[in-house]
Amino acid sequence: MPDMPRPLPPAILFDLDDTILSFATLADAAWKHVVDSYVSQLPGVTADALLPVVLERRDWYWSDPERHRRGRLGIDDAYGEIVRQAFGIVGVAAPEVAGRMAEEYGVVRGKGIRPFPGAVDTLTALGDRGVKLALVTNGDRKTQRGKIDDHDLARFFDCIVVEGEFGIGKPNDEVYVYAMETLGVGPNETWMVGDNFEWEVVAPKRLGLTAIWVDSRAEGLPASPSVMPDRIIRSITELI
Numbered sequence: 001m002p003d004m005p006r007p008l009p010p011a012i013l014f015d016l017d018d019t020i021l022s023f024a025t026l027a028d029a030a031w032k033h034v035v036d037s038y039v040s041q042l043p044g045v046t047a048d049a050l051l052p053v054v055l056e057r058r059d060w061y062w063s064d065p066e067r068h069r070r071g072r073l074g075i076d077d078a079y080g081e082i083v084r085q086a087f088g089i090v091g092v093a094a095p096e097v098a099g100r101m102a103e104e105y106g107v108v109r110g111k112g113i114r115p116f117p118g119a120v121d122t123l124t125a126l127g128d129r130g131v132k133l134a135l136v137t138n139g140d141r142k143t144q145r146g147k148i149d150d151h152d153l154a155r156f157f158d159c160i161v162v163e164g165e166f167g168i169g170k171p172n173d174e175v176y177v178y179a180m181e182t183l184g185v186g187p188n189e190t191w192m193v194g195d196n197f198e199w200e201v202v203a204p205k206r207l208g209l210t211a212i213w214v215d216s217r218a219e220g221l222p223a224s225p226s227v228m229p230d231r232i233i234r235s236i237t238e239l240i
Contacts, residue, residue, distance in 0.1 A: 011183045022114055
């Protein structure tokens with residue numbers, strides 16, 4: 001007998017990066033590309049010496065919630081700060097090269113972003129089955145709207161909430177509440193689906209939503225989580 005369709009809620013709120021679009025997996029390769037491209041302009045510095053420092057500064061930068069918020073709302077400045085700090089650690093003063101390198105990283109990273117396999121088909125299928133969909137994404141307006149437009153994603157959603165447009169982002173309660181009110185649903189009718197544990201599990205569960213955590217990189221649960229997701233998936237294709 002054919003498989004029965006999975007039960008679905010009246011509404012789903014989706015994250016964008018690393019949920020619908022492959023994003024974080026591109027970062028290391030993009031940084032390697034720009035380091036290899038620009039290291040010849042840095043006398044006495046090798047790619048093998050610079051790349052680990054860039055990646056360490058990258059991880060440091062995004063590890064702090066307030067820096068993360070500031071950086072995602074000014075992404076070009078964030079990339080520039082990462083490169084300048086790395087240059088300082090390896091002992092090179094080349095601000096113009098740092099600026100060009102950071103700009104090139106943003107271009108390379110952007111060109112590599114693609115929907116995960118099956119993601120677009122999944123959104124289509126959910127819409128065909130009558131599920132109301134909202135996209136709730138953190139980041140500045142230009143960057144996030146660019147991704148949405150580049151991959152023709154707006155057509156799938158009844159509501160799109162971009163942090164840089166709305167004025168606040170996840171995990172603020174108002175973001176989820178606004179999306180649900182726009183869709184005309186309550187927490188007990190809504191799933192939140194995304195890869196960020198704080199934004200897509202902890203905060204939504206506090207409001208009474210069902211939290212579906214997308215562990216796309218198979219990293220496993222964080223140590224001693226304060227709450228548990230209602231379900232863990234590797235890909236949104238598993239929703240249907």
